[in-house]
Amino acid sequence: MFKKTHYFLLAVILLAAACTQQGKQAGKNDADSLHSLVQRYYDDKMKLFPLEATVNGEHELDGELQIDISENFRARLDSHLTRYQAALQGIDTSSLDANDLISYSMLSRELAIAKEGLRFPDHLMPIQQFWGLTLTLPQYGSGTGAQPFKNKADYEKFMKRMKSFAEWSDTAIANMKRGIATGYVLPKALVLKVIPQLADLSQKDTGNIFYAPLKTLPQELDSAAKKALSTEYAATIEQYVLSSYSKLHDFFKNEYLAKARTTSGYSSLPNGKEWYSYLIRYWTTTNLTPDEIFATGEKEVARIRMEMETVKANVGFKGDLPAFFEFIRTDKQFRIFSTPVQVLDSFRAIEQKIMPAVRQLYGHLPKTKFEVRQTEAFRAASASAEYMQGSADGTRPGIFYVPILDARTFNYTGMECLFLHEAIPGHHFQISIQQENDSLPKFRRFTWVGSYGEGYALYCESLGKDLGLYTNPYSYFGHLSDEIHRAIRLVVDVGMHYKGWTREQAIKYMMDNEPLSEAEAVAEIERYMAIPGQALSYKIGELKIRELRARYSQQKGSSFSIKDFHDELLKDGCVPLSVLEEKMARRFK
Structure with missing residues (x-):
């Protein structure tokens, strides 16, 4: 026979069990939300940075080339980062397991540090001698790098990328002119190293690495198809890539070199010490x-x-x-x-x-x-x-x-x-x-x-x-x-x-x-x-x-x-x- 106290104790037990179950469900929901969020973040990031997607083996975007030095792109990136920062704040970390805590911490830091970086005008100095698109694009186009060249569609995708490079290079020149006007320019020593690199990559010569994929055209194509693809591909190199490198070379040699700075470090740039601390x-x-x-x-x-x-x-x-x-x-x-x-x-x-x-x-x-x-x-x-x-x-x-x-x-x-x-x-x-x-x-x-x-x-x-x-x-x-x-x-x-x-x-x-x-x-x-x-x-x-x-x-x-x-x-x-x-x-x- 139950007394009232028994009913009260039973109610407490049932309520506690219900709360525990709700807590487990809430924890599961937070973990599921985080898993979904980080996957969406990655997918959206690949759309913003398709060259990175290619390196990662995501080949749906092999024909895209981000103009990541444009003001429009930087605004899109800022919006992307802000959106994911807001979404991340809605997740309760107390219920996450060790692996998910790492994901949460890493995404939180990546969003914050990338957003902070947009305060600084690195897009006004988009080319240097050590790395950057002018040096990585030839690696993609070499036929032995991350960019596939297995079939005709692969060649067509890289032709699309080469066409986009012309837009990127024009944007780079416009940005560097703004950099000259605002005090954000490369040291002269670096400009002197860039000039011969650009000269080499602008040469209309079968030794130029951009022509390398023409030596290994897809075997499934017949001779007429190979000839047509080869002609189109070479024309794309010459019209969009070689001309862009030539234009960049002439700009560096005839205009930018004279405006290059004699100092070595970022401390001489506007807001340079803060930039370096970042x-x-x-x-x-x-x-x-x-x-x-x-x-x-x-x-x-x-x-x-x-x-x-x-x-x-x-x-x-x-x-x-x-x-x-x-x-x-x-x-x-x-x-x-x-x-x-x-x-x-x-x-x-x-x-x-x-x-x-x-x-x-x-x-x-x-x-x-x-x-x-x-x-x-x-x-x-x-x-x-x-x-x-x-x-x-x-x-x-x-x-x-x-x-x-x-x-x-x-x-x-x-x-x-x-x-x-x-x-x-x-x-x-x-x-x-x-x-x-x-x-x-x-x-x-x-x-x-x-x-x-x-x-x-x-x-x-x-x-x-x-x-x-x-x-x-x-x-x-x-x-x-x-x-x-x-x-x-x-x-x-x-x-x-x-x-x-x-x-x-x-x-x-x-x-x-x-x-x-x-x-x-x-x-x-x-x-x-x-x-x-x-x-x-x-x-x-x-x-x-x-x-x-x-x-x-x-x-x-x-x-x-x-x-x-x-x-x-x-x-x-x-x-x-x-x-x-x-x-x-x-x-x-």
Whole structure:
């Protein structure tokens, strides 16, 4: 027999159960809403940036080319970001699981940092010597890059893109004229590097990379169809691409060069210090100040120099460290190649040597195939060694590009650490594992966070001894040279863009602290002049990863698993450093 108190208690129990169920449903609804939101965001972002879609293997937009330097585009982008910021505010994060919390945090940051970036007029300096559409379009059009050339429709899509490039280049010239009027112009040193690039790409010559797809026309076409396609394709190159590059070349040479600035850093631009502080936050995903980064760089340079002194003493070199740098730079014993093929084969041999040990450090290996290739001639003079991601579906391998201007001058001492960084287990592992993880929303599978991605790749250089490398003291010195190179960047990047250093000051500091030629130092310093803040991401990210590994190795002691650490480090893809710290703490607490 029930009393009234029983009815009351039953009512309380039923109400609590109902609330719990509602809470679970609300949590599920928030998660579903987030999943839907991030997918819509990715789809809309691909429509805004169709070149990025092509790289990601989304080929529905292969004929589109965004005029992303136009005022109309910037307004559309601002509206896109604002709309998604508002939608994200409607999601309750308290009920999200760990993976969804990462997605929420990453999307929130991406929207905020992109919207803030629209305050600064980067579209008024749309071309430089290191990267940008004038250099990436030829890669798309090479026939060996992300742009497919499998059938007639593929050729027609790239012809459409080439036609749009004419609009982009006209917009670029108009923007640069506005930049001249408002004080936003490139340094003269960079303009002098751009001019020959534009000249080469404007040549009506079958050696021009844009003509390369005509050598591999689709086999299913008969001879008449091939001839018709070839004629139309060549005419499109000449009418829209070569003429655009020629117009850009003439503008740079005859008008822009005379207006270029003599200063090196962003601090000389209107609102330049604020702009640079924003770029630090964008690239490092931290709130570090320029002065803090500069001080960290000086400390790291001093530490690594001490290690270099030890190597110098161990090999019995008589002389100071600058003399040892000169010895490493110039002695013939370090130049062992005569052909580009020998250089490439030597990199391939490193892969074969390290793979057994790699499997001891990593539990999860990527499926995406991997190749080593020589950098194309049209961009080799201004290029660094780099990794070009493969496709998520496995149809295009990841590619490690090596610029070889003269194999006889190629120094072997830095090859091992370079391979660890750009290839395996560096960028190839990190990007491929990220792309292959279909439990991640697409906006995370195909995103890039420099402080994480470059920080991880630099961290991989420190694994050389564990992988059976650096047994030659000069190769280990090559590793130290690459490490100090990234530490130097913290000093010279802030020096030029915040402290008023000249290009020449930065070149001297670099040459005083690492073994590279003046031409190499010039190329590096001019890279930092072109893309401020990007070079900071390597060392800042690496220091965070090493800090986390040391912390959990110490906490876990003998139960610490390096395989587990690396697998956790990579499984969620690129994340801001604050998110990385949070997720590693959840895993290893």
